[in-house]
Amino acid sequence: MIIPVIMAGGTGTRMWPASRKALPKQFAPLLGGDTLFQQTVKRLSDPRFDRPCVISAEDCRFIARDQMGAAGASNVLHLVEPVARNTAAAVLTAALAHRDQPEAVLLISPSDHVISDEAGFHAAVDLGRDAAAEGEVVCFGVFPTHPSSAYGYLQVDRGSDAKVQKVTEFIEKPDAAAATELLGRGNSLWNAGIFMLRVDVALELFKTHASDLLPPCHGGLSLGGEDLGFHRLNRDAFKRCRAIAFDRAIMEKLPSCTVVSLDCGWADLGSWSALRDHQVKKPGGNALIGDASAIDCRNSLLKSTNSDMAIVGLGLDGIVAVATDDAVLVADASRSEDVGKAIEVLNARSAPQAEEFPRCHRPWGFYETLSLGARFQVKRIVVHPGQKLSLQSHVHRAEHWVVVEGSALVTVGEETKLVSENESTYIPLGAVHRLENPGKLPLALIEVQSGCYLGEDDITRYEDIYARDQNEEVA
Structure with a gap:
């Protein structure tokens, strides 16, 4: 039994401005089509895998759920981190969540990698499964194609079989000279950051090498609770975890471990230059994404995320x-x-x-600002079928809603009415109100706000089906 553990809590700051805290790179459409997160979910939905465990940040829990649904994954254990504490705490929490299956093998996988050969990846997992089932800790390495300071390296045993070898040393991200020297050795691999080990082995390793993480992770899991299909970890307990990577906390302390070589079109899109190198090159070695054109350019990446915005180099x-x-x-x-x-x-x-997009994702849909002035703001709001915003009021602004697609069920004070396309309604300042989509198609409306303060924190929330508290200053 292999249980995929999909790590989706990173912020992806090196891919700004297309990736930000509000929508990290694993959830952003960097390549067009499925996001990296969705590609990971589909890759780990093969029959050889059991029910996956996804670990995401609290701010992105609904985005992750929506994208999993679009990828066809429904039976998922979704753990929600209230604060970021790096990958060691996440791996330990996943192991604790499966401690009733001690001999199950965990496959720890980042959600922001590209793997173009799915069959090759599954073949590598099959090679590692037997070793992991026997109690080995298995990592995965990639033969380096060039000296890179972006990856950690694995020193391997020259005399071992090419596909399955022993790691003799973990090497932190080297500088350029050291990376060149490692490439020349011929027995160093890039560390792909993917691991396999049994649940009981993981718990014993943390007990030996990072025992301080056990109480806060156990508390975060046991004191947390189910909420709308998520298991939200307890904030007070989990925030006491030391922030450290799984590699540093555990892997680098092992005397040796097994490594399986990946030959499956693996790429860690950790930077724009990595994305450029991954893309199919146009003449001159350029990578063009979206409405992008290059004139007399070489080795450059040009990307536009907006179909209405052309970029020309x-x-x-x-x-x-x-x-x-x-x-x-x-x-x-x-x-x-x-x-x-x-x-x-x-x-x-x-x-x-720095952190937000003009389009802000919410559990009920999204909104985007179309125009903003000193005392007014115009937004486009889209509400998914069957969803509704919180029951709320505003101290500083009034709102006017015009439905442009679908039908809206609008509550203002004691009155509830259906507002159809090309109809409008007015929300006076201070009125308690709610917006719902009772239909089977998306609801789109234009909201015009007017008032002396238009910030998103001007919300008093009375009721919310998504169990957000008043500290979450969102609609």
């Missing part, structure tokens, strides 16, 4: 240019690992582009 060499609805990144491709510095600059001046 002229005479560029080794440049990354990414345009979204509200931000543009232009960077030397060799500096794409440093994109996090852009977020630091934006956060220093409280710019919303």
Whole structure:
């Protein structure tokens, strides 16, 4: 029995501006089509796998659930982290959640990797399964194609079989010179960050090497509770976890472990330059995504996330240019690992582009700002079929709703009425109100707000089917 553990709690800051805290890269459509998270879910839905366990951040729990549903996954144990504590705490919590199946094998998988050869991946998992079932700790390595400082490395035993070998040393992300030296050795692999081990083995390793994580992880799990199909970990307990990666807490302390080589088109899209290298190249070595054109350019990535926004590069060499609805990144491709510095600059001046998108996802659907002035804001709101916003009121603003698609069930005070396409309704300042979609098609409306303060925190919530508390300043 193999239980996939899908790690989906990362923020993906190195892929800004297309990836942000509000929609990390694993949930963003970086390549078009399925997101990286959806690709992972589908890859781990093969009959050889048991019910998957997904671990996501609290802010992204509904996005993860929606994308899992779109990927065809319904029977999932979904653990929700109230705070980020890196991968060691996540792995331990997953193991504790399955402690009644001590001999089950956990497959720890990131959700932001590309694997183009699914059959090759499954073949590698099959090779690792037997060793893991016997109590071995199994990791997966990729033969390096170039010296890279973006990955950790695994030193392997030259004399072992090429597909299954022994790891003799874990090597942290090296500098450029050390990466070149490792490539020349011929017996070093990139660490793919994918692991297999039995539940009882995982618990024993944490007891030996990171016992301080056991009480807060156990408390987070046992004191947490079921909520709308999620298992939300207890905040007070889980936040006491030390933030440390699974590699550092456990793997690097092992005297040796087994490594299976991956030959399946693996790529960790951890930076824009990595995405450029992964894409099928156009003439000149350029990667073009979306409405993008290159004129006399070389080795550059041009990406537009908006079908209405064209991006054109002229005479560029080794440049990354990414345009979204509200931000543009232009960077030397060799500096794409440093994109996090852009977020630091934006956060220093409280710019919303650091973490938020104009389109904000909510459990009931999404909204996006179309126009914003000193005392007014115009939004487009889309509510999924059968969903409804919280019962709420505003202290500083009134609202006018115009339905443009579908039908809305609107409550204002004691009155509830159905508002159809091309009809409108008015929400006075201070009125208790709610918006619902009673139909089977999406509801779209235009909201015009007016008032002296238009921030999202001007919400008094009285009732909410999504069990959000008043600290979650969202509609």
